[in-house]
Amino acid sequence: NAGVTQTPKFQVLKTGQSMTLQCAQDMNHNSMYWYRQDPGMGLRLIYYSASEGTTDKGEVPNGYNVSRLNKREFSLRLESAAPSQTSVYFCASRPTGPTLAFFGQGTRLTVV
Amino acid sequence: AQSVSQHNHHVILSEAASLELGCNYSYGGTVNLFWYVQYPGQHLQLLLKYFSGDPLVKGIKGFEAEFIKSKFSFNLRKPSVQWSDTAEYFCAVMVTGGGNKLTFGTGTQLKVEL
Numbered sequence: 001n002a003g004v005t006q007t008p009k010f011q012v013l014k015t016g017q018s019m020t021l022q023c024a025q026d027m028n029h030n031s032m033y034w035y036r037q038d039p040g041m042g043l044r045l046i047y048y049s050a051s052e053g054t055t056d057k058g059e060v061p062n063g064y065n066v067s068r069l070n071k072r073e074f075s076l077r078l079e080s081a082a083p084s085q086t087s088v089y090f091c092a093s094r095p096t097g098p099t100l101a102f103f104g105q106g107t108r109l110t111v112v
Numbered sequence: 113a114q115s116v117s118q119h120n121h122h123v124i125l126s127e128a129a130s131l132e133l134g135c136n137y138s139y140g141g142t143v144n145l146f147w148y149v150q151y152p153g154q155h156l157q158l159l160l161k162y163f164s165g166d167p168l169v170k171g172i173k174g175f176e177a178e179f180i181k182s183k184f185s186f187n188l189r190k191p192s193v194q195w196s197d198t199a200e201y202f203c204a205v206m207v208t209g210g211g212n213k214l215t216f217g218t219g220t221q222l223k224v225e226l
Binding site: 090092 | 155213
């Protein structure tokens with residue numbers, strides 16, 4: 001049981017490049033989340049998906065797009081990376097109801 | 113919109129000292145509350161959670177938290193910290209029926225000195 005798997009674990013991009021961060025969970029969870037973690041700012045919600053087929057903006061959605069491809073997968077896309085998007089990105093999932101969220105290992109992204 | 117405040121950004125304690133980290137949230141409805149811990153170089157791990165029932169919740173490694181609804185608070189406590197408790201601690205709140213949005217506080221960096 002792998003839980004929440006994020007790929008890649010590390011990535012360096014040049015300003016203006018695009019890339020997609022992948023997230024997959026094998027726990028049949030309905031809800032999935034993308035967060036970014038920056039020093040002194042905690043985890044800020046970028047986008048979330050309450051169920052397959054729906055996505056909603058979080059606190060800091062600008063510069064990002066998401067796709068809930070199916071129940072398992074929730075990808076985060078940077079169309080034109082900027083240095084301000086240098087961060088550690090975490091994907092999480094949880095089932096419906098009063099339950100806890102499970103987090104992936106994180107993707108450390110550097111934009112130069 | 114729901115929000116979570118952690119007022120202590122950095123805390124330094126000596127081993128065996130008692131710990132209390134503050135967490136307040138702004139939402140008047142039914143909430144689920146969590147404390148997560150992130151050890152250096154690692155991902156987030158759940159410390160404890162509150163869904164309903166007894167407002168005093170016990171978690172792993174001797175941590176506990178008390179939900180005080182009238183104060184919108186969910187403070188984390190540990191009677192005697194250890195050097196291995198050095199980590200960053202995050203409080204999180206989820207509004208039930210609120211689209212499953214899970215909101216985190218800005219975190220508290222705890223350093224325990226020998």
